[in-house]
Amino acid sequence: MKILVFEKKNLIIFIALTLIIIVSAFYYFYNISSNNTKIIPVANEEKLVNNENNNTIFLTDEIKKKFATLSKNTEKVAYLTFDDGPTKRATPKILEILDEENIKASFFVIGKYVNKHPEIVKREYESGHYIANHGYNHNNSILYKNDESFISEIQQTDSEIAKAIGVENYCSHIFRFPNGFMSANYHNKKRHSVELLKSLDYIYVDWNCLNKDSESKLSQYQLLNNLKRSSKNKGTLIVLMHDTNDVNDTTAVLKDSILYLKKQGYTFKNFYDLLK
Ligand SMILES: [Zn+2]
Structure with missing residues (x-):
């Protein structure tokens, strides 16, 4: 029984850690992608609007x-x-x-x-x-x-x-x-x-x-x-x-x-x- 309790505790810690890692990873990648997204330029003409997601440099x-x-x-x-x-x-x-x-x-x-x-x-x-x-x-x-x-x-x-x-x-x-x-x-x-x-x-x-x-x-x-x-x-x-x-x-x-x-x-x- 004691072993089972210990395992349950471990399981909770494991789940908690996994959640923390997932949340941190999400924020990390979210920030990376927003930092790298070049500002959408100019554009009277559609072709001058960058694809916001492809991280390309416009110039x-x-x-x-x-x-x-x-x-x-x-x-x-x-x-x-x-x-x-x-x-x-x-x-x-x-x-x-x-x-x-x-x-x-x-x-x-x-x-x-x-x-x-x-x-x-x-x-x-x-x-x-x-x-x-x-x-x-x-x-x-x-x-x-x-x-x-x-x-x-x-x-x-x-x-x-x-x-x-x-x-x-x-x-x-x-x-x-x-x-x-x-x-x-x-x-x-x-x-x-x-x-x-x-x-x-x-x-x-x-x-x-x-x-x-x-x-x-x-x-x-x-x-x-x-x-x-x-x-x-x-x-x-x-x-x-x-x-x-x-x-x-x-x-x-x-x-x-x-x-x-x-x-x-x-x-x-x-x-x-x-x-x-
Ligand atoms: Zn001037």
């Missing part, structure tokens, strides 16, 4: 190569990019012009302004423009404070975009450093941040053409002339402009800039075309 080497070699392409394609918005002053007017000209562009939005004007970002997204990430505060001392801060600036911005456009877990996968990667300031920090971007399945994109609309007060003629000079003898253009109208009235020269590029034989694409 393949092939896609990364397309971006890395973009500015050296000889093909006459212009990627219009607008930084630092959304703003009420400039973005709606820019969207209107892009619609008239049937052009899809890419917007590098600032998280705190997405929070302020989500309806503008929703309109950008629904019109087929690409919503890319320009950080939450556009403030280098916050952005480069430490790794956590850099990552949080990116993720907070994505989460504001997600709320604005109604796409859960939105990840833009494309970042632009404030002032660009190529500018000299914070260079070491930026080099280090490229590794952080990789860990988030992100790449960064600079530009190879600009009208200097954010630098100093210029006439419309000068802005257009800057674009002409900056695009001269180039193939593919990644054009930097700003949808802020802070320093210059970008909206006033946009139409003429587009007409000029069209006349030069350019067609227009946005980042969605490179993610296919």
